[in-house]
Amino acid sequence: MPDVVQQRSRSDTQERPAPKGLITVEGLSKVYETRSGERVLALRDIDMEVREGEFVSLVGPSGCGKTTLLKIMGGLYPASLGVASIDGKPVTGPHADVAMVFQSPVLLAWRSVLKNVMLPGEIAGRSRGDSEQRARELIQMVGLAGFENKLPRELSGGMRQRASIARALAAGSRILLMDEPFGAVDAFTRDVLNIELLRIWEQDRKTVVFVTHSVAEAVLLSDRIIVMGTRPGHVIEDFKVPLGRPRSIDDMAAPEAGLAVKHIRHLLTGPAVGG
Numbered sequence: 001m002p003d004v005v006q007q008r009s010r011s012d013t014q015e016r017p018a019p020k021g022l023i024t025v026e027g028l029s030k031v032y033e034t035r036s037g038e039r040v041l042a043l044r045d046i047d048m049e050v051r052e053g054e055f056v057s058l059v060g061p062s063g064c065g066k067t068t069l070l071k072i073m074g075g076l077y078p079a080s081l082g083v084a085s086i087d088g089k090p091v092t093g094p095h096a097d098v099a100m101v102f103q104s105p106v107l108l109a110w111r112s113v114l115k116n117v118m119l120p121g122e123i124a125g126r127s128r129g130d131s132e133q134r135a136r137e138l139i140q141m142v143g144l145a146g147f148e149n150k151l152p153r154e155l156s157g158g159m160r161q162r163a164s165i166a167r168a169l170a171a172g173s174r175i176l177l178m179d180e181p182f183g184a185v186d187a188f189t190r191d192v193l194n195i196e197l198l199r200i201w202e203q204d205r206k207t208v209v210f211v212t213h214s215v216a217e218a219v220l221l222s223d224r225i226i227v228m229g230t231r232p233g234h235v236i237e238d239f240k241v242p243l244g245r246p247r248s249i250d251d252m253a254a255p256e257a258g259l260a261v262k263h264i265r266h267l268l269t270g271p272a273v274g275g
């Protein structure tokens with residue numbers, strides 16, 4: 001397996017276009033070594049970039065390395081080969097410019113919604129008053145006004161995910177990396193949260209990289225969709241979503257949206273299953 005990585009590394013000497021993005025990934029490969037000593041090539045020779053203020057989704061089959069790629073961008077895992085950079089500087093660990101949202105909201109069980117959302121401000125050394133004011137604004141923004149004093153266990157799954165998005169935004173980072181944030185909620189709540197996220201993004205204009213299994217969700221939310229294939233994880237297509245902004249759920253009824261969904265499904269599963 002490492003030979004495959006080595007082989008691909010030689011292609012790194014070929015000329016690559018100069019990166020322009022806020023996030024750039026160049027010639028990136030990742031090999032995991034399992035406890036039994038097996039080596040798993042999770043990603044091979046990934047090139048991509050995300051410009052400031054863009055909303056980019058990663059879609060692809062289970063195991064194609066979406067989470068791995070996101071975690072390397074977030075500095076949680078090192079790359080085996082190649083580099084992920086933010087503002088042209090290689091990512092070497094967790095980064096002040098990056099906040100992450102995971103599928104299972106990681107909230108502190110003993111702290112209220114307000115206190116959870118205040119946490120990044122406290123860690124950054126902001127005054128209590130400033131942290132609280134910002135946290136209250138964000139709680140309002142994600143639609144949780146009135147729930148400030150509830151504990152996480154007193155909220156629904158969708159509400160917990162809203163709280164964790166508010167907390168990620170409270171860090172004030174320019175980049176939001178979201179790993180299937182709505183994967184664990186029911187379909188109706190997911191639609192509502194997608195609409196909320198669109199509204200929040202229009203207001204806040206973070207740079208977002210969003211992992212999802214839902215092609216329709218990716219089309220609704222994204223400027224571009226990186227379609228990935230598996231064994232090992234690689235980029236099949238960098239697809240520009242042909243819908244304007246601002247967007248609403250009604251835009252999914254447009255013929256362009258239907259064609260985009262169909263095109264990506266064909267890339268992922270072949271024409272027999274898409275549609």
Ligand SMILES: Nc1ncnc2c1ncn2[C@@H]1O[C@H](COP(=O)(O)OP(=O)(O)OP(=O)(O)O)[C@@H](O)[C@H]1O
Nearest residue numbers: 032033034040042061062063064065066067068069
């Ligand atoms: N810590 C690890 N140790 C060993 N192998 C791993 C580890 N994490 C992921 N892998 C392997 O790397 C590959 C990519 O995994 P990853 O979780 O990044 O894929 P994914 O596209 O996010 O999958 P899913 O859609 O199912 O969440 C898989 O083959 C997985 O088994």
